Amino acid sequence: MHTQEAKNTSAWRSRVGASALAAAVLVAGGLSAVALASPSANAHDRSASEASRSLAAKVQRLEDIEDIHQLKARYFRFVDEKKHDELAALFTPHAKLVTDGIKWKSPQDFAYTIRDLTGEAPSAHSGMMPEITITGPNKASGIWSMQDVLTFPAGKDAPEGHHGYGQYRETYRKVDGKWLIDSVLLTRFRMDPIPNWNPPKAATPETAPSHAAPAK
Template identity: 75%
Template sequence: MHNQESRKVAPWYSRVAGTAAAAAVLVAGGASVVALNSPSAGAQDQSVSASSHSLSARVERLEDIEEIHQLKARYFRFVDEKKHDQLAALFTPNAKLVTDGIEWKSPQEFASTIRDLTGKAPSAHQGAMPEIKITGHNTATGIWSMEDLLTFPDGPNAPEGHHGYGQYHETYRKVHGKWLIDSVLLTRFRMDPLENWTPPKDAASEATPSEPSKAAADN
């Protein structure tokens, strides 16, 4: 009798065990689905997305600051290399420029005046310790410490040359993906007098009838 009851119970127990195992699988699977769709999982996804966006924003900010550094470097270089058309192109069309208390009507007037005053006289401009702040998607501000050696062609009405020290306070604007100078305020803390530049004499004018050239003497 005992053996018969055991044989009857065994199939029933197997079915129950199998059903329980299947239920466990379903419950585990459901728990996984719930976990994936739970608020905590969504929050984690949002956190990852926010972190990626934050990283992207920081990289873009650093790239913008470096582009502004390059922009100002070109400004100094174009002044010293006498590339006045390229200098004017570094500004927005309606940029406001004030240097040493003089307000210029346009970037082109500013660049043309530098060209007319300095001519071929050598100059040297440097900027340092930039404080660049990105203020918007397409706007920024900057403060630069500056030093310049500026001379003019020597003459009776020539401005006085100087070795100057001061600061540039500027704003920048990105136009069609390119950073440009939108305003300039140049103030100086100190200006030391500097002797103006005397153009070198032409080789042809150095030779006089009483001092024939070496080539003529050799003949």
């Protein structure tokens, strides 16, 4: 009896030992598989993360370039709309400005001289074919082809009007998340004189033509 029990106990221990060994092999194999798979998974994650950062950087670059386009568009519009305070606010406080060889002390000096020189004289400014380059964190440069038309009310001592052609070379800086003009170099390649004129007066209720139907 004791002999049979010993045999059964020995067989049971053998089965348990075999099961434990098999489990150990499976666990070890699983760990090895995880170890082998981890570098590939990590590499994939790194690649996806780098691609995401690259895409975000490209989108940011395009947004910055568009913001600079809008900045320059406001520059031209404020000059023509005679919004000189708004014009001065488009620059960094210590921006360097040189136009046609004239060096200006400050953006305010530049804007207010335009105000005093041109007064209400009509003008039309435009910029074309911009080449904008992001040169560093919060920094950029640009080259613009330009044209401007400026005339003064016709009179005895009126300054001569012109149609000018030239180029802006500028730098920009982002301050508190907003792009501003940091330097300007304006060079005109050609200036064609044009006659001055007196723009028509805006219609008033007294001078506007009547469109009322004739009385029958």
